[in-house]
Amino acid sequence: MNNRISTSGAYQLQLGTMLRKQAGLSHTQQQLASGQRLVTAKDDPVAAGTAVSLDRATAELERFGENANLLGNRLNLQESVLAQAGDRLARVRELTIQANNAAMSSEDKKAITAELKVIRDEMIGLANSQDGSGRYLFGGTADDHAPFVVSGGNVSYTGDQRQRQVEIAPDQFVSDTLPGSELFMRVKAGDGRIDGAAATGNTGSGVLMEFGLDSSGSWSGAGFTVAFTAPDAYELRDASGAVVGTGTYVSGEGINVGGLNLRIDGAPAAGDSFSVGPAKTNDVFGMIDDLVTALEMPDDSPTQRAAQQNALQASLRNAATAQEHFIDGRATGGAQLAAMDSAAELREAQSVTLETTLSGIRDLDYAEAISRFQLESTALQAAQKAFMKLQSSSLFDLM
Amino acid sequence: MANVLSTGTGALIAFQRALATVSHNVANVATEGYSRQRVELSTRTPTDMGYGYVGNGVQVSDVRRIADQLANTRLLESGGELARAQQLSGLASRVDSLFSDKATGLAGVWSNFFDATTGLTSNAASAAAREDVLADANSLTARFKQLNNQLDSLGNEVNSGLRSSAEEVNRIGAEIARLNGEIVSNPNNVSNDLLDQRDRLVSQMVGFTGGTAVQQGDGSLNVFTSGGQALVVGNTSSKLTVATDPYRPERVRLALDGNGQQIQLNDSSLGGKIGGLMDFRSKVLDPAQSELGRIAVGLADAYNQQHRAGMDLNGQMGTDFFNIPAPRVNGNANNTGSATLTASVGDLSKLDGKNVVLKFDGTAWSATRADTGANVPLTGTGTAADPLVIDGVELVVGGTPAANDRFLLQPTAGAAGGISVAIDDPNRIAAATPVKAKAELDNVGTGRIGSVKVTDSTNANLLTPADIEFIDGTQYTVNGAGPYTYTAGQPITANGWSLSLDGVPAAGDKFSVGSTGAGSSDNGNAIALGNIDDAKALNGGTVSLNGALGGLTTTIGSAARQADYAAEAQQVLYDQAQGARDSVSGVNLDEEAANMLRFQQAYQAAAQVISTADTMFQSLLSAVRR
Numbered sequence A: 001m002n003n004r005i006s007t008s009g010a011y012q013l014q015l016g017t018m019l020r021k022q023a024g025l026s027h028t029q030q031q032l033a034s035g036q037r038l039v040t041a042k043d044d045p046v047a048a049g050t051a052v053s054l055d056r057a058t059a060e061l062e063r064f065g066e067n068a069n070l071l072g073n074r075l076n077l078q079e080s081v082l083a084q085a086g087d088r089l090a091r092v093r094e095l096t097i098q099a100n101n102a103a104m105s106s107e108d109k110k111a112i113t114a115e116l117k118v119i120r121d122e123m124i125g126l127a128n129s130q131d132g133s134g135r136y137l138f139g140g141t142a143d144d145h146a147p148f149v150v151s152g153g154n155v156s157y158t159g160d161q162r163q164r165q166v167e168i169a170p171d172q173f174v175s176d177t178l179p180g181s182e183l184f185m186r187v188k189a190g191d192g193r194i195d196g197a198a199a200t201g202n203t204g205s206g207v208l209m210e211f212g213l214d215s216s217g218s219w220s221g222a223g224f225t226v227a228f229t230a231p232d233a234y235e236l237r238d239a240s241g242a243v244v245g246t247g248t249y250v251s252g253e254g255i256n257v258g259g260l261n262l263r264i265d266g267a268p269a270a271g272d273s274f275s276v277g278p279a280k281t282n283d284v285f286g287m288i289d290d291l292v293t294a295l296e297m298p299d300d301s302p303t304q305r306a307a308q309q310n311a312l313q314a315s316l317r318n319a320a321t322a323q324e325h326f327i328d329g330r331a332t333g334g335a336q337l338a339a340m341d342s343a344a345e346l347r348e349a350q351s352v353t354l355e356t357t358l359s360g361i362r363d364l365d366y367a368e369a370i371s372r373f374q375l376e377s378t379a380l381q382a383a384q385k386a387f388m389k390l391q392s393s394s395l396f397d398l399m
Numbered sequence B: 001m002a003n004v005l006s007t008g009t010g011a012l013i014a015f016q017r018a019l020a021t022v023s024h025n026v027a028n029v030a031t032e033g034y035s036r037q038r039v040e041l042s043t044r045t046p047t048d049m050g051y052g053y054v055g056n057g058v059q060v061s062d063v064r065r066i067a068d069q070l071a072n073t074r075l076l077e078s079g080g081e082l083a084r085a086q087q088l089s090g091l092a093s094r095v096d097s098l099f100s101d102k103a104t105g106l107a108g109v110w111s112n113f114f115d116a117t118t119g120l121t122s123n124a125a126s127a128a129a130r131e132d133v134l135a136d137a138n139s140l141t142a143r144f145k146q147l148n149n150q151l152d153s154l155g156n157e158v159n160s161g162l163r164s165s166a167e168e169v170n171r172i173g174a175e176i177a178r179l180n181g182e183i184v185s186n187p188n189n190v191s192n193d194l195l196d197q198r199d200r201l202v203s204q205m206v207g208f209t210g211g212t213a214v215q216q217g218d219g220s221l222n223v224f225t226s227g228g229q230a231l232v233v234g235n236t237s238s239k240l241t242v243a244t245d246p247y248r249p250e251r252v253r254l255a256l257d258g259n260g261q262q263i264q265l266n267d268s269s270l271g272g273k274i275g276g277l278m279d280f281r282s283k284v285l286d287p288a289q290s291e292l293g294r295i296a297v298g299l300a301d302a303y304n305q306q307h308r309a310g311m312d313l314n315g316q317m318g319t320d321f322f323n324i325p326a327p328r329v330n331g332n333a334n335n336t337g338s339a340t341l342t343a344s345v346g347d348l349s350k351l352d353g354k355n356v357v358l359k360f361d362g363t364a365w366s367a368t369r370a371d372t373g374a375n376v377p378l379t380g381t382g383t384a385a386d387p388l389v390i391d392g393v394e395l396v397v398g399g400t401p402a403a404n405d406r407f408l409l410q411p412t413a414g415a416a417g418g419i420s421v422a423i424d425d426p427n428r429i430a431a432a433t434p435v436k437a438k439a440e441l442d443n444v445g446t447g448r449i450g451s452v453k454v455t456d457s458t459n460a461n462l463l464t465p466a467d468i469e470f471i472d473g474t475q476y477t478v479n480g481a482g483p484y485t486y487t488a489g490q491p492i493t494a495n496g497w498s499l500s501l502d503g504v505p506a507a508g509d510k511f512s513v514g515s516t517g518a519g520s521s522d523n524g525n526a527i528a529l530g531n532i533d534d535a536k537a538l539n540g541g542t543v544s545l546n547g548a549l550g551g552l553t554t555t556i557g558s559a560a561r562q563a564d565y566a567a568e569a570q571q572v573l574y575d576q577a578q579g580a581r582d583s584v585s586g587v588n589l590d591e592e593a594a595n596m597l598r599f600q601q602a603y604q605a606a607a608q609v610i611s612t613a614d615t616m617f618q619s620l621l622s623a624v625r626r
Helices: A007-034 A045-099 A106-127 A180-185 A284-295 A302-362 A366-392 B002-027 B069-100 B107-122 B127-185 B192-209 B272-308 B524-530 B545-585 B589-624
Strands: A148-151 A154-157 A165-169 A172-175 A194-198 A207-213 A224-230 A233-238 A243-248 A254-257 A260-265 A273-278 B037-043 B058-065 B212-215 B221-224 B230-233 B239-244 B252-258 B261-265 B328-331 B340-345 B356-360 B365-369 B388-390 B393-398 B405-410 B435-439 B448-454 B466-472 B475-478 B481-485 B492-494 B497-502 B510-515
Touching: A007 A366, A007 B545, A045 A106, A045 A165, A045 A284, A045 A302, A045 B107, A045 B545, A106 A148, A106 A180, A106 A284, A154 A180, A154 A284, A165 A302, A165 B107, A165 B524, A172 A302, A180 A302, A194 A207, A194 A302, A207 A273, A207 A302, A224 A254, A224 A260, A233 A254, A243 A254, A260 A273, A284 A302, B002 B037, B002 B058, B002 B589, B058 B192, B069 B127, B069 B192, B069 B212, B069 B272, B069 B545, B107 B127, B107 B524, B107 B545, B127 B192, B127 B221, B127 B230, B127 B239, B127 B252, B127 B272, B192 B212, B192 B221, B192 B230, B192 B272, B272 B524, B272 B545, B328 B340, B340 B405, B356 B388, B435 B448, B475 B492, B497 B510
Parallel strands: none
Antiparallel strands: A148 A154, A165 A172, A194 A273, A207 A260, A224 A233, A224 A273, A233 A243, A254 A260, B037 B058, B212 B221, B221 B230, B239 B252, B252 B261, B328 B405, B340 B393, B356 B365, B356 B405, B388 B393, B435 B510, B448 B497, B466 B475, B466 B510, B475 B481, B492 B497
16 A cells, blocks of 8 residues: 555546546447447357357248248149149039930030030140249249140140259258149049050940959059950950950959959940050040040940940049049148148247347346446446545645 | 854755745646656754854755656556557457448358348249349458458558557657767766656657666666567667568568667567557457458358359359459568469368468478468479368469478468459359259159259269160169169169159159259259358368358457457556556655645745844844944
């Protein structure tokens, strides 16, 4: 302890105290004004570095949310297009069943044909739907041009088969809309697994009514042919033409071959044949075309009527399968939308966690800061008063 | 009687002198570096009267300057250290604010750029999304440039600070030497105020250079830097000369010119303001600039690599997205050979941004760290086929180096200023995976395309169309070649791509892989680009670009905080030293007031003595008057 202090030293000392208090007060004031505990990184370097990463993570989550919105819009559009397409196919089935009625006049059939042609055009229109920003919904990633093109009466697909994946939460991807090839072009015929048909040159009136797997579960996936050697006798042949069995035909009775059941009605003639085997793929537009062709077939003789019947039966099966195919497509899209909802919750949860952490790191505790501010300003005032008091007392004044 | 008169007169003169000194003290109460003075009084030699000694009054024996050399030295040293700490903290805080402020920092534009890239994944063909990526990339590179320019201008500020400080030091040094000469040549007649003036000059000088002053027996004051180099010895002063760095002409260094010798000064040999400037340059500015460059190069290199693996909207393979400046290599100004070194970034994960000095010993190259002098491993011979490799940088030597030629390699310093966006057509952003696969529509089996990935984007045949046909469920041909065995779950690979299938392909099923082509809205490469910021590309694959960015903020913040703490602590030490010095040498007005009263009273009493002597003389005169 020094018992001698110089006048200018005392002055400097008090001044320094006041200046330091003022600097502290100014820093607190800056914190209060900005609401942030960290004015610059030097206030807490580690926290500031962490905040940089957390800010980035928060911004990324936000962007994922925007991505999800865009994608949700497209998937919802897909959903509504597929719902409409499903309605059209339901109408196709209705019309097919109507047309299958023997009492239909050829005028009635013409009316049905006309409606079917309209539905086909509507389907093409739906398949070429846009997403509202000039891109085609069902073109895969080649979506800058209409993916379905009609030429020479046939519809061909000019998009590609790629389905985009979009990140909508960290490391969580959701598929974009299905490519048109998978929705409209790659549609299984028959019941989706097995398909059957009457040979085109059949002369009898046999109609293939139904087919399916028997209960043995022994179908190898191969195709078979039922070839009539006489109106009441048939041979069963495998894909290579080898005879694997024979039988006696009774109209409406089931025939079993290689794990498959099929039923033929009517009176086939010798030389007629019916085939059954794995379903091929067709496209929905071709399917409607086939139906139109079937309705426009002449139906004057029993043979012609049988051929038309066979074609209509096939169309009915194809339309039912296609309808299911669209339902499957909607289910896929729905699953993506559900995944988006759960991703949104995940984002929300993560974002809340991040914001809480960030706030803890960076945000100001106002209660603490305000009381500190008051304490500091009181201290400054005290220092100022003390300064005035000390500086005003001098022995010279008393002389 | 004459005795009384002479005693009174002597006292009057002495107290007059004392009052003059008090008023000198009072007048200089606010003068910086002033040491209070005190009049030393002593009795005059008494007269031997035979019966004893009769006093002859008072005399002024000395006007003394009250100073404690120990306290002064402490103040001097802590003053130099304070100047260094304050200089460092002031400049470091500026860098800290530069990087912390949202308006000038990197984090915001950095995040925007990656957001724009991620936005591309949901709308890869959209012109708006692509423009957004380009615009954000341009603002990111502009920000890199701005920050680098700001750091450059801080470097220039250091240069001019060093220049003007050297001039000041030389001027003050010469003045101190002159005063030393004056004081030594006339030791008995030195005014106190001259000594104060010299002390003030010394403290100014030490404020620039740090160090201390040592009082010599002959009264001269020698000044040394904190590294021990003599700045002033007796009546000679050494000169600080400004030289340019032998590797970097834009950079100023200081050398001490004394006794015909030139001594290079580094940041450990100087304190004070100059030491603070040098400290700032080597401990804050250079590392910040290197790391900023490393992040810029890291981003650009990683982004370029991924961008080259994608396909743009025109159906072309992606090109470089960013232009990356080559690492700087500067030859020493004293090199005698004709060699020039060309550097490029080889392995990004090994790049550490530390400056390296390369030396050719006549047969082989060796490398040492520029700051610590530690050896750095080096491989290769320097030819184009076998370049020298140091910390991920590849160097090709052109021309012929001479023995003892040196080069300074700055792997990333300044790179942030040279980075730019290489493409300006938004269609050239390579967002798509370059190849796509197709399953024929009339395939019978259940095989479907799972995913197509590019495993080697540099494969020359990558975009060549490939038709894959299954002979049966387990064998396939590619463009007629084969057959190859297909194992379910294992990808089919050829030409740098790999295709995985779901389900079971049947005999006759056909798949094809070919170029994605123009106009594709595929986002495969955009996803990869958007995730680059989180990929661990740096420090041998342990640190992501985001991590490095956060790390840079922390490093700069810590440096500024450390400097702040040091300055605050030094301020306290300085205040203590100042208090200790002032308690000895400072003027206290109350004390002076008390002294003034005391001397005033004594003066009045002495005047009364003269008056008494006069009365005595008058009574004697009137006694003898007739």
